[in-house]
Amino acid sequence: MDTTNTGKTGTAESDVIVIGGGAAGLSAALLLGRARRSVLLIDGGEPRNAPAEGVHGLLGHDGVPPGEFLARGRSEVQEYGAVIVPGRVTAVSREGNRFAVVTDDGSTRRSRRVVVATGLVDRLPDLPGVRERWGRDVVHCPYCHGWEVRDRAVGVVATGPMSLHQANLFRQWTPDVTVFSHTAAPLGAEQVEELTARGIRIVDGPVVGLEIVDDRLQGVRLADGTVVAQEAVAVATRMEARVDFLEPLGLRPVEHPSGMGTHLPVDPQGQTTVAGVWVAGNATDPSAQVIDSAAAGAAVARFVNADLVGEETAAALAHHREHSAAGTVPA
Numbered sequence: 001m002d003t004t005n006t007g008k009t010g011t012a013e014s015d016v017i018v019i020g021g022g023a024a025g026l027s028a029a030l031l032l033g034r035a036r037r038s039v040l041l042i043d044g045g046e047p048r049n050a051p052a053e054g055v056h057g058l059l060g061h062d063g064v065p066p067g068e069f070l071a072r073g074r075s076e077v078q079e080y081g082a083v084i085v086p087g088r089v090t091a092v093s094r095e096g097n098r099f100a101v102v103t104d105d106g107s108t109r110r111s112r113r114v115v116v117a118t119g120l121v122d123r124l125p126d127l128p129g130v131r132e133r134w135g136r137d138v139v140h141c142p143y144c145h146g147w148e149v150r151d152r153a154v155g156v157v158a159t160g161p162m163s164l165h166q167a168n169l170f171r172q173w174t175p176d177v178t179v180f181s182h183t184a185a186p187l188g189a190e191q192v193e194e195l196t197a198r199g200i201r202i203v204d205g206p207v208v209g210l211e212i213v214d215d216r217l218q219g220v221r222l223a224d225g226t227v228v229a230q231e232a233v234a235v236a237t238r239m240e241a242r243v244d245f246l247e248p249l250g251l252r253p254v255e256h257p258s259g260m261g262t263h264l265p266v267d268p269q270g271q272t273t274v275a276g277v278w279v280a281g282n283a284t285d286p287s288a289q290v291i292d293s294a295a296a297g298a299a300v301a302r303f304v305n306a307d308l309v310g311e312e313t314a315a316a317l318a319h320h321r322e323h324s325a326a327g328t329v330p331a
């Protein structure tokens with residue numbers, strides 16, 4: 001089928017609408033385009049790692065700027081006929097055996113299957129300086145930024161149990177790690193002993209902000225005015241899946257078992273409890289890196305294509321049998 005609707009209100013439909021054009025969505029669109037499916041990709045243009053300088057740990061493209069990586073992906077996807085439109089999806093609902101996808105400009109597009117690849121939102125600790133420095137010298141993921149802050153003074157502003165895990169991980173990259181207890185529950189004797197054994201310092205009391213001078217992080221400011229010098233700060237974000245638009249289908253995000261935030265659960269093939277709706281990337285797996293998200297998008301695309309092939313085979317068989325029984329020639 002090659003009836004992708006690129007108009008605003010037309011009634012033509014696509015085989016698949018992919019919602020979200022980050023690593024997961026583009027990768028799904030690439031495989032589906034190569035499978036000769038008509039694909040419409042709708043993207044809000046706000047990838048999670050936009051503030052970062054480079055994408056690290058991405059084999060073959062280590063350090064590529066996120067915008068450049070996605071631009072290459074978009075152009076590859078378009079080579080196979082997929083149509084990419086900017087826009088934010090506000091609702092997805094069922095219309096018989098089709099899905100109706102509504103965007104914020106009021107357009108409705110229809111498809112046989114939907115791939116959700118809208119990622120997540122990082123809810124940052126509400127501290128002066130954190131948002132401004134996010135993705136630069138305020139970081140969360142040692143695998144994304146650990147190498148860049150190796151051997152530097154890294155302060156972990158603790159907000160919960162994940163922060164201690166984070167401190168222990170960053171210790172792999174630098175011997176100079178300080179945990180600021182901030183709003184985390186008081187540390188137990190065993191936790192203190194463990195951190196101390198790893199050479200991680202502990203500073204008690206709430207943090208009131210980050211000290212920034214001349215566009216550079218200088219340190220962490222405590223309630224008594226003391227500034228503890230730091231070259232980078234690690235925070236644990238609350239990660240919330242961006243899937244509110246699936247509410248009309250009865251799909252809602254739930255708490256992730258890790259305690260990191262919310263996600264939309266899927267089966268081992270990436271399908272939700274609503275047949276025909278698949279999810280890939282951070283929207284279902286908050287710990288997925290770019291390479292994992294791209295791999296998940298590709299895997300989901302193969303399952304979606306197989307599902308469509310199954311549906312088409314069943315229809316062809318029914319048609320064939322009908323004509324065999326009647327002794328007529330199938331059209």
Ligand SMILES: Cc1cc2nc3c(=O)[nH]c(=O)nc-3n(C[C@H](O)[C@H](O)[C@H](O)COP(=O)(O)OP(=O)(O)OC[C@H]3O[C@@H](n4cnc5c(N)ncnc54)[C@H](O)[C@@H]3O)c2cc1C
Nearest residue numbers: 020022023024044045046048049056089119281282289290
């Ligand atoms: C600061 C920072 C640095 C990072 N650095 C690295 C790194 O170095 N290496 C690494 O591997 N990983 C890194 N990551 C993790 C990386 O960002 C994620 O693994 C990756 O973005 C997940 O891809 P995704 O396709 O699931 O989601 P995203 O990349 O977030 O893409 C989702 C897309 O969906 C769109 N969207 C959302 N809602 C809607 C809607 N309703 N309608 C239409 N479109 C919508 C968004 O605008 C966005 O374009 C970093 C993360 C952060 C926060």
